[in-house]
Amino acid sequence: MRILITNxxxxxxxxLLALAREMAELGExxxxxxxxxxxxxxxxxxxxxxxxxEPMSLDAPVVExxxxxxxxxDCVILATANGRPEPDLVVSGINMGANLAEEVLYSGTCSxxxxxxxxxxxxxxxxxxxxxxxxxxxxxxxxxxxxxxxIEEGLPEDVFLNVNVPNLPAGELGAPVLTRLGRxxxxxxxxxxxxxxxxxxxxxxxxPTECDCEPGTDVAAVLAGNISVTPVHFDLTWRGNNGCLGxxxxxxxx
Numbered sequence: 001m002r003i004l005i006t007n008x009x010x011x012x013x014x015x016l017l018a019l020a021r022e023m024a025e026l027g028e029x030x031x032x033x034x035x036x037x038x039x040x041x042x043x044x045x046x047x048x049x050x051x052x053x054e055p056m057s058l059d060a061p062v063v064e065x066x067x068x069x070x071x072x073x074d075c076v077i078l079a080t081a082n083g084r085p086e087p088d089l090v091v092s093g094i095n096m097g098a099n100l101a102e103e104v105l106y107s108g109t110c111s112x113x114x115x116x117x118x119x120x121x122x123x124x125x126x127x128x129x130x131x132x133x134x135x136x137x138x139x140x141x142x143x144x145x146x147x148x149x150x151i152e153e154g155l156p157e158d159v160f161l162n163v164n165v166p167n168l169p170a171g172e173l174g175a176p177v178l179t180r181l182g183r184x185x186x187x188x189x190x191x192x193x194x195x196x197x198x199x200x201x202x203x204x205x206x207x208p209t210e211c212d213c214e215p216g217t218d219v220a221a222v223l224a225g226n227i228s229v230t231p232v233h234f235d236l237t238w239r240g241n242n243g244c245l246g247x248x249x250x251x252x253x254x
Contacts, residue, residue: 001027001151004087004116006075007095008038008108011056011067015094018136019126020060022144023091026151030087031058031065032075034108039097041108043115044071053078072112076119089151090116093126094139098164100129100218101184104232113160114234122150123160129222130167138170139163142227146176156231164218164228174226181230182217 003023007016011033023029032053051074053066068078072092080086092112099107109125116123126143128134142165155161166173191203213219221228 001089002085002087003027003029003089003091003147004076004079004121005029005031005062006033006072006079006090006092006112008034008041008072008092008112009096010034010037011058011065013096015096015128015134015136015139017058017060018140019091019094019143020058020062022140023147024061025144026148027088029060029062030079030084031056031060031062032079033065033067034072034075035067035069038072038108039095040106041071041073041111042106043073043111045077046070046074051078072108073115076112076115076121080119086119087116087121089147090121090123091126091143091147092116092124093163094134094136094143095125095127096134097127097131098129098222099125099127099162100164100222100228101182103184104162104181104230110160110162110232113162114232117155117158117160118234120157122155124150124163125160126163126165128165128167133167135167135169138168138173139165141170142173142176146229156233158235159231159233162218162228162230162232164222164230166222166225166227168225172225174221174224176227176229177221179218179221179228179230180216181232182213182219184219 095109113123113125218228
C-alpha cells in the first residue's frame, strides 16, 4: 500500500508530520509537499515556471520526502511524475484551521485531495478547527481509522472526503457524522499600509460569519464537537429549476 501525504501548510508543518507517522502504520508513505505556506492557494496548477523537487528529511518513517515550489495540487501530480508508481491513497493535511463550507473552494488542502480524486485516486482532506494551539494527535488518529476503511471499501468516482476535527482531545471528541457543506461568509478587510519608501501595499484579512449552520452541515457538526466528514464532488452544476435560466439565455422552448 502506497500513501501520498501532502498539505498546504508546507513540508515543515507539524500537522503533516503527525499525519505521516499515523499513515506509516498502514503502508509506505511518500511525502510531496510545498516548500512554503500555500494556504488559500485553491486548485492552482503551475504552468509558467519550472517546478523543482528537493529531498527532505522528516522525523517520521517515510520512504521519501520531497519539497516543491509548486502548489498543493501540483504536489499530487508530481507524485506520479517520472515513472513513480501511482499512490493508492492521497491524504492531505492535517491543516491548521478548519476547512468548512465554501472554504473548500479556496483551500489548498482540499484542492490536493480533489486533484487526487480527479486522477482516480481515493483521497481525503483533514483539518483541525484551530489555528493558535491545534491538537493534531486526535485528528491524525481518526485519519488513520478512516483511511483504513477507505482503502478497504473505496470511494465513489470523483469524490473525496473532507474531514474537519474539533480541537479536542480524543476522549472528548463526538462521534464522526456524515455532513453537507454549510455556509461561512467572510467579512473581508483590506488594510492599506505604506512601506518605508512610501509605496502603498495591501494586507488582506477577514473573519467568517456562520450563515448556514443548520443540523446536517459541517459547520454544525464541528460546533457540536463532532468530527465532520463531507463527501465532496467537483461538479458545481446547480440542480434547481432551469426554466427561468433557459429563457434568460434565449434557449428555444420545447
